[in-house]
Amino acid sequence: MIEKAAKQAGKAAANAMFDVGKNAGKGFLTGIVSQKKQIEAAMKDIANALVAQIKKSLKIKSPSQIFAEIGAFTMSGLEHGIAEAAPTMLARAARVAGQLTKAFTPKPVATLTPGMVGGHYGNQTVVNVTNNYPQAEPTSKTVNKGLQYASVLGLA
Numbered sequence: 001m002i003e004k005a006a007k008q009a010g011k012a013a014a015n016a017m018f019d020v021g022k023n024a025g026k027g028f029l030t031g032i033v034s035q036k037k038q039i040e041a042a043m044k045d046i047a048n049a050l051v052a053q054i055k056k057s058l059k060i061k062s063p064s065q066i067f068a069e070i071g072a073f074t075m076s077g078l079e080h081g082i083a084e085a086a087p088t089m090l091a092r093a094a095r096v097a098g099q100l101t102k103a104f105t106p107k108p109v110a111t112l113t114p115g116m117v118g119g120h121y122g123n124q125t126v127v128n129v130t131n132n133y134p135q136a137e138p139t140s141k142t143v144n145k146g147l148q149y150a151s152v153l154g155l156a
Contacts, residue, residue, distance in 0.1 A: 032039070059065035 054060070058067075
């Protein structure tokens, strides 16, 4: 009997607490909905304060002073890296330039005709130079190149 009454009292208390919780939730929701405009205004104030604090912390004043500083450091770092690598890169470029010069320098093609006896040349040696890069008229550069070839052959 006491046991039965205790079970009934517990069941009634549980149901009552359920109803209280349900009604509390409804009341809470109704209260929030009734305060919608005030909540939106508070959220807007919080968002504006957040943006203002971020701008202040990052020193943003169109343009951002922090990002300007980061940009300057970035360029300074790039300059430093180039300066450190320059000697190695210049040496490598010089090697490549030398290899390219060697690969593209035409080899002299000369035909030596000693004597030319019977001609008005007497005992002089005649050098025929083939110009692999013909031009409309000789320039000091091509004339100098021809003299260099003759010098290499021991004729100048």
